[in-house]
Amino acid sequence: MDNDFIIALAGNPNCGKTVVFNALTGSRQRVGNWPGVTVDKKYGYFQHQGYKVKVVDLPGTYSTSVTSEAGAIDEKIACGYLLSDEADIIVNVIDGSNLERNLYLTLQLLEMNIPTILAVNMMDIVKQRGLVLDLKQLSKRLGCPVVGLVARQNKGIEALKDGILKIKEKADRSAQNAPRTSAREARLGSRLRGNDGGRFILPLPAEIDQAVRLLTQVMTIDDACHAKWLALRLLEGDHFAKTLVDQSVLKLAEREILAIEAKLGEEPDILIADARYVFVNQLARAVTQLVKTPRQTLTQWIDRIVLNRFLGIPIFFAVMYFMFLFAINIGGAFQGFFDISSTTIFVDGLAHLLTSWHFPVWLTAILASGIGKGINTTITFAPVIGGMFLFLAFLEDSGYMARAAFVMDRFMQTLGLPGKSFVPMIVGFGCNVPAVMGARTLENRRDRVLTVMMMPFMSCGARLAIFALFASAFFPQGGATIIFLLYLAGISVAVLSGLVLRRTVLPGKLAPLVMELPPYHIPRFSSLWRHMWQRLKNFLFRAGRYIIPICVLIGVLNSVTVTGKLVGDASQHSLLSAVGRLVTPLFSPLGVKKDNWPATVGLTTGILAKEVVVGTLNTLYSEQGNLTQQSASQFNFWGGLREAVESVPQNLSQLGDAFKNPVAASEAPHDMNKTAYGIMYKQFGGKKAAFAYLLFILLYFPCVSTMAAMRREVGKRWALFSVLWSTGLAYALAVMCYQWLTVVEHPALTLIWSAVLxxxxxxxxxxxxxxxxxxxxxxPLPLAEKDGSIAAGRVFKERNLWRLRPRFLKKRDGEA
Incomplete structure (x- = not known):
């Protein structure tokens, strides 16, 4: 379409860009009020007055300057796209309650002379703080349109769309009035005249202006406006700008930098930055008016407690414990409904229906015990996972998540670890894959690698499903406490691994954590529910994609002998049983008995995805007890659904006791002797072996998706190192845990194993x-940063961001 064009949303971290993106496009991208929510470009579209507009949501960045190739990857992505000149219009989203800090990036965007509209977000918070912003004066001083927004409430979005189209139509008229030039040249010509009648010019010292004029005279660039921008970037030492000019221009720039430093006693980049800050300070004072003095806010009052040097960390762990208590008790109250109803429909019901239609036994087993059991397994742990996602969404939207990272920064820095690592570590509670990608926000390459190496130890939602299963079977009293201890163990091992790597192969200086603490607010339930449902839906689809095929495969392998003969008593003579019994002795030191080969098979399938462990164990233990056949022969559809519905009020009635005394909570939701729980309890032989098994699952081999993300972010050798390190550590700690839990039974053997490990x-x-x-x-594995060709930088280059040369530049060989 001729009416198609592209806009890019740019702004500081935590200014509400993604909220604006969702409001413009109707998308449901994840939003949050801490830096690092957006770590890659996201795309969307909206139509307005006959125009189809492509919207690009860029990662948050504080500056368009790229001072080195070793900087944060998310900022490189944002800067690379802005400098590529692909966007027709930039929508600069700023936080109106932090105007002065946000306007620095605004000045840099205006210096690029790309048509820009300023979207001043969070105007409601501006009002709460007793401030009034003169948006008309702000527009006049900057020379670009300005629109006020409250994006969370969709206020000002239509005005923003209208403002975007006005800029587009103005550029079109400019192109029509320049018949002798190409549309591109006409558009660039419109940039010379500025966004709103006059191009923004930053007041600079005379010596810098003179150096800029000298550099522009030797550049082979069509547009003088862009030549001035490029010259200014060269004087600032911008890494990207240096790749766009010849060596002769670079040498001239270096001479001018030395001359300015000798004359003014300061480097040009400091002088230019100082000029921007002076202008921003004067502008913020001119457009901001305090109409009433605000009293101490709720945010300040709460922060005095949660950010306290001594109370901060205990409060954080208390919040985490309450999250697991909420997920296990509230989510668990609905788990019986999902389990019984899905079993009735997809397992017992399907088996009964196929049997009545005289389907072959093997096909009934595949469809009911394979596909049906896979669906049942996937659906069953949805309430617990959904409860955790809902609680995490509340922490994020309320503003506490940023405080958690800030509190843990002090602790991490004390240990010699980058405090900013804890932000993606918290994300890892949901899934390790986005947590690995979240390491892009770290500026230092070594800190990124260190953070990625710590991520696999963070207990994700898939592991929570396994923990919830074992908690019901082995720890009906105090299951939330056991899960909390496992999460603490994961965090502890992650921190200890980070310390080992920092003291050995990843030494270096620590980068300080600089982040904004957003104000607290009460999230809307609709927003929390939407965020929870997005995550849960993605989790269930991803889990189901693995669990259902694995359940079918396991069902087939458990029905075939080594000679290829179909057998009814599959669990004793099947091919799967033979392989499982062969490998199981390796895990006997951590309490897995030889007859408990399904536990070994679960660990093997868990390499593909951790959520598959639940499906594997559920399928194998059910078949060992012939539970599927029994339930099919005694099938009662309406009775099963009635039991499912009745389980909800029964479980909810026990919530009071669970929250009052979580360590002595209610009994397990199912009869241990009549379900797979009973078989599993008997095979493990008690709680000690089960806990060691859970500890191994917590720490061992990252799932395939996490491995792929690690390989993409830090390279295949580091990914391989992570596999070997995590699995070895998991085996050592799980074995020592079981050995010491049972030390009374074999003290000598415990000492031997401990000494060896x-x-x-x-x-x-x-x-x-x-x-x-x-x-x-x-x-090792390689970390050299000599030429910038490190793995993370390679990821950045492979996305062609460094090759996106601005269209106004000529090629090095002189061709247009």
Whole structure:
């Protein structure tokens, strides 16, 4: 379409860009009030007055300057796209309650002379703080349109769309009035005249202006306006700008930088930044009026408690514990309904129907015990996972999540670890894949690698499903406490792994954590529910994609002998049983008995995706007890649905006791002797072996999706190292845990295992230290940053962001 054009949403982290994106396009992208929610470009569309507009949501950035190739990848993505000149219009979203800080990026965008409209978001908070912003004066001083927004309430969105179209129509008229030039040149010509009648010009020292004029005279660029921008970037030492000019221009820029520094006693980049800050300060004072003095806000009052040096960390752990208490008790109250109803429909009902239609036994087993059991398994843990996602959404939208990162920063820095790592670590509670990608927000390459190496130990939602299953079977009293301890164990191992890597192969200086703490507010339930449903839906579809085929495959392998013969008593003589019994002795030191081969098979399938472990165990233990056949022969459809509905008020009635005394909560939701829980309890032989098994699941091999994300972000060698390190650590800690829990039964064996495993861990750590010290220039697996061709930088380059040369530049060979 001729009416198609592109707009880019740019702004500081935590200014509400993604909320504006959702309001413009009707999308449901994840939003949050802490930096790092958007770590890649997102696309959407909207139509307005006959125009189809493509919207690009860029990661938050504080500046368009790229001072080195080792900076944060998310900021490179934003800067690379802006400098690529692909966007026709930039919508600069700023936080009106933090005007002065946000306007620095605004000045840099205006210097690029791309048509820009300023969207001043969070005007409701501006009003709450007793401030009034003169948007007309702001527009006049900056030379670009300005629109006020309250994006969370969709206020001002239509005015923003109208403002965008006015800029587009003005550019079209400019193109029509310039018949001798191309449309591109006409558009660039309109930039020379500015966004709203006059191009923004930043007041600079005379020496810098003179150096800019000198550099523009030697550049082979069509547009003088862009030449001035590029010259200014060269004087600032911008890494990207240096890739766009010849060596002769670079040498001239270096001479001018030295001359300015000698004359003014300061480097040009400092002088230019100072000029911007002076202008921003004067502008903010001119357009801001305090109409009433605000009293101490609720945010300030709460922060005095939750950010307290001594209370902050205990409060954080208390909040995390309450989250698991909420997920297990509130979510668990509905788990019986989903379990019984889905079993009645997809397993027992389907088996009864196929049997009545005289389908072959093997086909009935595949459809009912395979596909049906897979659907049942996937649906059953939805309430617990949904409860955790709902609680996380509340923490994020309320403003506490940013405080959690801030509180833990002090603790992490004390240990010598980057505090900003804890932000993606919190994201890892939902899923490790976005947590790995969240490491892009870290400016330092080594900190990014270190953070990615810590991510697999964070207990994701899939692991929570496994923990919830075992809590019901083995820990009916205090299941939330056990799960909380496992999460703490994951965090502790992640931190200890980070310390080992920091002291061995990843030494370096720590980068301070700089982040904004948003004001607290009460989230709307509709928003919380939407965020929870988005995450839960994605989780269930991803889990079902793995669980259902695996359940079918396991059902087939558990029905075929080594010779290929179909058998009814599958669990004793099947191919799966034979392979499982062969591997199981490796796990006997952590309490897995030889007859408990389904537990070994669960660990194997869990490599594909952790949620598959639940489906594997559910299928195998059910078949061991012939539970599927029994339920099919005694099938009662309406009775099953009635039991499912009755389970909800029965479980809800026990919530009071659960919250008052979570350690001595209600009994398990199902009869242990009549379900797969009973078979599983018998096979493990007690709580000690079960806890060691859960500890191994918590720490061992990351799932395939996480592995792929790690390979993409930090390279295949680091991903392989993560597999070996996490699995070895999982085995060592799980074995020592079980051995010491049962030390009374075999004290000598416990000491031997502990000595061997501790020696192995110390040997591994010493080996890492020696490997690193052997060559100081290059770290193992490779970490060299000599030429910038590190894995994370390679990811950035592969997306062609460094190759997106602005269209106004000529090629090096002189061609247009």
């Amino acid at each position: 501790v020696t192995a861990l110390i040997t591994a750590i010493v080996s890492l230290r020696q490997y690193a010290s052997r060559d100081q220039k290059t770290s």
